[in-house]
Amino acid sequence: MARRELTVLAGGTVYDPANQIDGRVMDLWMELGRMIAPPSSRELEESTVRRIDATGYVVMPGGVDMHSHIAGPKVNLARRMRPEDKRQTTPVERHLSHHRATRSGSTGSVPSTFATGYLYSGLGYTTAFDAAIAPLAARHAHEEFRDTPLIDKGFFILLGNNHYALSQIAKGEQERLKAFAGWILEAAGAYAIKVVNPGGVEAWKSGMGNIHSLDEPLPHIGCTARQVVRGLAQAAMDLGLPHPIHVHCNNLGLPGNFNTTLATMEALEGRKAHFTHIQFHSYGGKTGDQSTFCSKTAELAEWFNNHPEITVDVGQVMFGETTSMTGDGPLGYFLHKVTGRRWTSADTELEAGCGIVPITYREKKMVHALQWAIGLEWYLLAQDPWRIAMSTDHPNGGSFLAYPEIIALLMDKGHRDEALKRAHPGILMRSRLAELTREYTLNEIAIITRAAPARMLGLVNKGSLAPGADADITLYQPDHDKRRMFALPRMVIKSGRVVVDDGDILTDEGVPDSTRTWMVRPGFDPGALPDIRKWFESHYTLRFDNYPVEIERLEKIAALSPCGAKKP
Amino acid sequence: MDPKGNQSTKVSGSGILININQLCISAHALVFRMPSPLPVGFANSLGISQPAICAGCGCLCDDIVLRPQEDNLEVNTRGCVKGQEWFSQTTATGPPALVDGKQVSLAEAIQHAALVLCQANNSLIFGLERITCEAAARVVAMADWLGANLDTTASFNQGPTGLAFQGVGEIACSLGEVRNRADFVVFWGADPDRTHPRHTERYSIHPPGIHVPLGRRGRFVVVVDPEDNQTARQADLWLKPKPGRDFEILWTLRALVQGLDVGNFDEEANGVGIDQLCELAAKMKSCRFGVLFFGQGLMTGTGHHLNADAAVGLAHDINAHTRFYARPLRGAGNPTGSDSVACWQTGYPFGINLARGFPKYNPGEFTTAALLERNEPDAALLVGVKPSDYLSQNHLKSLAGIPWIMVGNVDLKESVSAKVVIRTAPLATATTGTVYRMDDISLPLKAVISSPLASDEEVLAQLEFAILAQLRAGLPAKSGEPV
Numbered sequence A: 001m002a003r004r005e006l007t008v009l010a011g012g013t014v015y016d017p018a019n020q021i022d023g024r025v026m027d028l029w030m031e032l033g034r035m036i037a038p039p040s041s042r043e044l045e046e047s048t049v050r051r052i053d054a055t056g057y058v059v060m061p062g063g064v065d066m067h068s069h070i071a072g073p074k075v076n077l078a079r080r081m082r083p084e085d086k087r088q089t090t091p092v093e094r095h096l097s098h099h100r101a102t103r104s105g106s107t108g109s110v111p112s113t114f115a116t117g118y119l120y121s122g123l124g125y126t127t128a129f130d131a132a133i134a135p136l137a138a139r140h141a142h143e144e145f146r147d148t149p150l151i152d153k154g155f156f157i158l159l160g161n162n163h164y165a166l167s168q169i170a171k172g173e174q175e176r177l178k179a180f181a182g183w184i185l186e187a188a189g190a191y192a193i194k195v196v197n198p199g200g201v202e203a204w205k206s207g208m209g210n211i212h213s214l215d216e217p218l219p220h221i222g223c224t225a226r227q228v229v230r231g232l233a234q235a236a237m238d239l240g241l242p243h244p245i246h247v248h249c250n251n252l253g254l255p256g257n258f259n260t261t262l263a264t265m266e267a268l269e270g271r272k273a274h275f276t277h278i279q280f281h282s283y284g285g286k287t288g289d290q291s292t293f294c295s296k297t298a299e300l301a302e303w304f305n306n307h308p309e310i311t312v313d314v315g316q317v318m319f320g321e322t323t324s325m326t327g328d329g330p331l332g333y334f335l336h337k338v339t340g341r342r343w344t345s346a347d348t349e350l351e352a353g354c355g356i357v358p359i360t361y362r363e364k365k366m367v368h369a370l371q372w373a374i375g376l377e378w379y380l381l382a383q384d385p386w387r388i389a390m391s392t393d394h395p396n397g398g399s400f401l402a403y404p405e406i407i408a409l410l411m412d413k414g415h416r417d418e419a420l421k422r423a424h425p426g427i428l429m430r431s432r433l434a435e436l437t438r439e440y441t442l443n444e445i446a447i448i449t450r451a452a453p454a455r456m457l458g459l460v461n462k463g464s465l466a467p468g469a470d471a472d473i474t475l476y477q478p479d480h481d482k483r484r485m486f487a488l489p490r491m492v493i494k495s496g497r498v499v500v501d502d503g504d505i506l507t508d509e510g511v512p513d514s515t516r517t518w519m520v521r522p523g524f525d526p527g528a529l530p531d532i533r534k535w536f537e538s539h540y541t542l543r544f545d546n547y548p549v550e551i552e553r554l555e556k557i558a559a560l561s562p563c564g565a566k567k568p
Numbered sequence B: 001m002d003p004k005g006n007q008s009t010k011v012s013g014s015g016i017l018i019n020i021n022q023l024c025i026s027a028h029a030l031v032f033r034m035p036s037p038l039p040v041g042f043a044n045s046l047g048i049s050q051p052a053i054c055a056g057c058g059c060l061c062d063d064i065v066l067r068p069q070e071d072n073l074e075v076n077t078r079g080c081v082k083g084q085e086w087f088s089q090t091t092a093t094g095p096p097a098l099v100d101g102k103q104v105s106l107a108e109a110i111q112h113a114a115l116v117l118c119q120a121n122n123s124l125i126f127g128l129e130r131i132t133c134e135a136a137a138r139v140v141a142m143a144d145w146l147g148a149n150l151d152t153t154a155s156f157n158q159g160p161t162g163l164a165f166q167g168v169g170e171i172a173c174s175l176g177e178v179r180n181r182a183d184f185v186v187f188w189g190a191d192p193d194r195t196h197p198r199h200t201e202r203y204s205i206h207p208p209g210i211h212v213p214l215g216r217r218g219r220f221v222v223v224v225d226p227e228d229n230q231t232a233r234q235a236d237l238w239l240k241p242k243p244g245r246d247f248e249i250l251w252t253l254r255a256l257v258q259g260l261d262v263g264n265f266d267e268e269a270n271g272v273g274i275d276q277l278c279e280l281a282a283k284m285k286s287c288r289f290g291v292l293f294f295g296q297g298l299m300t301g302t303g304h305h306l307n308a309d310a311a312v313g314l315a316h317d318i319n320a321h322t323r324f325y326a327r328p329l330r331g332a333g334n335p336t337g338s339d340s341v342a343c344w345q346t347g348y349p350f351g352i353n354l355a356r357g358f359p360k361y362n363p364g365e366f367t368t369a370a371l372l373e374r375n376e377p378d379a380a381l382l383v384g385v386k387p388s389d390y391l392s393q394n395h396l397k398s399l400a401g402i403p404w405i406m407v408g409n410v411d412l413k414e415s416v417s418a419k420v421v422i423r424t425a426p427l428a429t430a431t432t433g434t435v436y437r438m439d440d441i442s443l444p445l446k447a448v449i450s451s452p453l454a455s456d457e458e459v460l461a462q463l464e465f466a467i468l469a470q471l472r473a474g475l476p477a478k479s480g481e482p483v
Ligand code: SF4
Pocket: B054, B055, B056, B057, B058, B059, B060, B061, B077, B080, B081, B082, B083, B084, B086, B196, B197, B198, B199
């Protein structure tokens, strides 16, 4: 009988909050890419054991980024629009030797695909989700995922401005909406439902401006943002999706938008939902009057703290040069007008919009400093770390490469005070950041960067080191300087294989990658198909049969990982 | 846009017949050594209609029907002659692989090609026009391993547009947005009836859409072109400026849209009246959804990227009043897909140099024409492109002076000076993979017949593998490097 091949990560200080392990020195065992229980002495006799000494290192599950923009036409348009952004940053160099072959890439705020995989991995992240793919762009997104190594991936599809969804909502056809959602998730090979500025993008594309309140009906379709959010939230629950609807509210970035955010949360009436880049939706003040701009984090956080059905990620703004990219078409135009910088826009028939604008966040600029402060307030005012995930809405608020700096700001009040001193003083009056003394523990950091996002996504095998979980593990060298500690993991293990050792990426792009693309197969009522087909054939410019991604081809580039969705 | 400006006209009637011997080298195939015994004949049963995608131009019509018959392939391109040409383009008879003009096995040719490229210090990889995205991904990979210059055909006919996008951004929409919403359509330096024969039928002028239920009658159509223009026959307005005045006129329109004083507009030099432009500007601002398609006519002559800049800038300006888009018309094959692949893998769509171990971008320095004009490359790989479509006599002469490799479904006449020739299955009928429409919408191409020739994707994957192996063999002996 062939001997089993086991790996033991020995003697590390383990932070595995999903299993209530908070800094315990212990051994972790893995086999065939999964965590296993410690073997018995008999099992050991039949096995070859590879030992990795983790003594003195902090050990956590691999990081999970639940909201990022890393693939698809929007991201690629941004790469094409910004060659100058890449010239100011260090590129990723090609490496070719007998054991390793890694590809080169460009970086900047929107790195190329191989670079994205290496940079995430080098940061100790092993999973990342793209948050905004139009279903019609799904095939493109999957293609980019094929070229994004070392991390597991998945994406959410935009349905909050989809014509078919909107018209079913307007007609009150909830069952048909559910069937449509199930069908289109499968057709796109997607993981969850995303709603961006419900109704607002369609209004903008139709030359009717935007949608600014929950009960304003879309003139030509008749439904309201309230109905869209509610209907899709219900559909996601009825389909048994592992992740509830992922909501980007109306009025992103506008003063006074916290009212809309609160109203959207209330509109769900207890249904589960994830509110993304909540920082961009927590503003007080009056439109057009910057002097009134202020933080409303406290008000929203209070509501959030009392509503366990709601989860959030932050969308932290970090100072520096980045690229704003959004499925919120009218927002892109708004930013173009505000910044006076280049603007790319791309609309997809019957489904979605998109806006891309370069942006520089400056600490001396009041609005930007306040956005930064509001993000930090969210981390510090959210009482339950299991319901808040770290994000910069990469690259919107900043690159994911800023996560170590955010960790340092959260773990060290002194570091935060230093940063506050450099920022525009106006924020002291307009936010409560200065008075918040909370400091995150390592355990809490492990929650908001891996355990919580994995749980919010319903990824039972991620963000955990329990037997059966994926052997995705990061080792950090304990360091007083938390930024340094989290920026340069000592080692990263992906599916049981060491992929980063002291900053070196250990992989061979000459052989197929073993990372996976996560997608759901929730099933749908086939009785709804003829109507969907009829609609499709009268309005799209391609054949119905050419719309779904080819699952057989995807299997070649990524193993499908159906989630625990219930059959309807 | 067809770089040769091939003429084609619409004809009625369904299908034409193409002799099957053009599509398969049936009898000859037996005498060649094939890498693996590929079946000769049809992938699917005879007499059954197969849906297909035409890549005869950037429209990528996916409502084509092919019906394999005993000894021919029935093609119904719904009246598009250019589409029929696309499906008949195929290799003339001949061997699958040649080195120095002599027939060899595919494996030998691949080893030779890898050797040529690995020995070069400054190789050029060009083309990627008529290959799938999957094949393009392999080409970009080998450019990276080799540290080569990588350039697509965009540097010849879309380069200006690419530069414009970096200057001002782009305002894009899928063609379905045009069909469903556009009530105002401009073709500038473009003649789709000639270059994209079904564009107006499927997307831009005729089809009824959600917000344009009347189809043609619900749209105002403008053609701006000094040349003879077939599309202009269907237009509501045809402006015929003097050649080379596009820049001037676009900027005047920008000023008019913004309500600025245009000063003294030289009507005679420009060939259009200021009143006409005022009316046009007013129409642009008052439409509900406008789109400007620009073609090759706007992108030739000196400073042409400034023209594309101005067209996109005009669309930007009009967005202060209404929704307005500006899009280039793109040509046959999969140029949009290849640019996309190059861009996601390197960050740049064309004009890339990887010699320093990472991607550098500089159109005019690392683009094919510039490199060949300076006789810089010491080896070249042309893939999925007909050299004479893009390269001048001088370029071809420069190419003939270095060892170069041709991979693709091309006529052997195009590659007489090549050191290695590897001929691949036709994209039109015998290839499976992903291709992109000119509006960035991806479509799944499926092989309808099998070819005795290997696909681009297979050949290029093997070539990448051989290159990696040869490069590694040239490295110092294995040391105690960590695994
Ligand atoms: S319009 Fe273009 S894609 Fe469509 S059938 Fe004609 S040549 Fe082919």
